[in-house]
Amino acid sequence: MPYRVSPLRRWSREHWILAGLGLSLGALVATIVPGLANAVEGTSHDVDARTTLALPLPPLAAVDADAADTGPLWQTVHVRSGQTLGAVFEEMGVPATVMHRVLEIPAAKGPLSRLREGAELAFEFGDDGQLRGLRFDRDEANRIELRIDAEAITQTLIERPLERRIMIASGEITSSLYADGARAGLSNNAINQMANAFSYDIDFSRDLRDGDQFQVVYEELWRDGERVRAGDVVAASFVNRGTEYTALRFERNGKYEFFDHTGRPLKKSFMRMPIEFARLSSRFNPNRRHPILGTVRAHRGVDYAASPGTPIMSAGDGRVSFVGWQNGYGRTVVVDHGRGHTTLYAHMSRFGSYKVGQQVQQGGVIGYVGSTGLASGPHLHYEFRVNGAHRDPLTVTMPKPEPLTGAELARFQAATAPAMAQLRRIGGVRLASR
Numbered sequence: 001m002p003y004r005v006s007p008l009r010r011w012s013r014e015h016w017i018l019a020g021l022g023l024s025l026g027a028l029v030a031t032i033v034p035g036l037a038n039a040v041e042g043t044s045h046d047v048d049a050r051t052t053l054a055l056p057l058p059p060l061a062a063v064d065a066d067a068a069d070t071g072p073l074w075q076t077v078h079v080r081s082g083q084t085l086g087a088v089f090e091e092m093g094v095p096a097t098v099m100h101r102v103l104e105i106p107a108a109k110g111p112l113s114r115l116r117e118g119a120e121l122a123f124e125f126g127d128d129g130q131l132r133g134l135r136f137d138r139d140e141a142n143r144i145e146l147r148i149d150a151e152a153i154t155q156t157l158i159e160r161p162l163e164r165r166i167m168i169a170s171g172e173i174t175s176s177l178y179a180d181g182a183r184a185g186l187s188n189n190a191i192n193q194m195a196n197a198f199s200y201d202i203d204f205s206r207d208l209r210d211g212d213q214f215q216v217v218y219e220e221l222w223r224d225g226e227r228v229r230a231g232d233v234v235a236a237s238f239v240n241r242g243t244e245y246t247a248l249r250f251e252r253n254g255k256y257e258f259f260d261h262t263g264r265p266l267k268k269s270f271m272r273m274p275i276e277f278a279r280l281s282s283r284f285n286p287n288r289r290h291p292i293l294g295t296v297r298a299h300r301g302v303d304y305a306a307s308p309g310t311p312i313m314s315a316g317d318g319r320v321s322f323v324g325w326q327n328g329y330g331r332t333v334v335v336d337h338g339r340g341h342t343t344l345y346a347h348m349s350r351f352g353s354y355k356v357g358q359q360v361q362q363g364g365v366i367g368y369v370g371s372t373g374l375a376s377g378p379h380l381h382y383e384f385r386v387n388g389a390h391r392d393p394l395t396v397t398m399p400k401p402e403p404l405t406g407a408e409l410a411r412f413q414a415a416t417a418p419a420m421a422q423l424r425r426i427g428g429v430r431l432a433s434r
């Protein structure tokens, strides 16, 4: 059915960040709630390092016909696929010796040696045909201009601060999350972030219904009156089959997470299934006949059949307490999640990069599916223990994540109040108060 959401890779932000921005500015502006379109939260230089989907800056040098006669002429080139810096310089008729002088400038070496397809370089030539100036973008918010003469090269840093604008989009589900999200003016990136935030409460592949409603407060990055790209989701609400869910972004320990309006993390303590692209092949069963030994032996976990090499994730945050070989289990990892909860992962073909004693986050890849030990085929054998007792991972009541308290809760409420007000203003949040 059309309500399918592609697999949500909540352990890897890069995946959805790279999902792409396929939306025109016109479509966005058209769907912004009037009166809020120009709301500006503030200007910031510290562009989020997580959002790496850099779109090109505005042209480095507009080719101005009038300037050609009177002033210096900047020529802008775009790096083509597979084109090296040397090839670009050669194409512009700049000798390799000049290029090597340029690359000796520390501020130039890094950006110029990481040029990507589509990157812009602007060259300025003197009347004698010698390279006099070079401009390039060091990063999204900084441009460098080099002045080149026979003796020396001088550099100027031109700051191009990005301005964050707070935007709001709202819509109703009539066909699919992606189609309706796009119709409301949301980028794929924003839709993924919203879906990701609510994925612990809403199964978008099964639970979505026509008439469901969503509201999203998100950032856009602008410069010089031009939209550079979409930013991150700040807050969202989703009414799914009459139940409203709210997600508020808040930075804790240097990391952004989504919380509900009371300050409880949306992310659950445990993922129900620590593997993707796998099929439940054997359930928890205290009286199972062992498939290889033929004897009655309790199956104290669940099995997920999957292709060899499929990543196995830690079901929750915790500390790796065992990495090694166990009889029958083959290559095995145990994670201690605190509060008496441990999880075990067996039959791995190989381990991830975690060592005993290391902290692992929920979704961290701790190993890969294999059939080491007594296994009839490649699968993950997964156990969940509470205070040492085996529990059925499919039905055990997962502990709720700890809500924010005290000063942190107060900080959360202050930090998210503007976004809450915006959600309320467009009717997104019906919660009377918190």
Ligand SMILES: [Zn+2]
Pocket: 282, 299, 301, 302, 303, 380, 381, 382
């Ligand atoms: Zn098993």
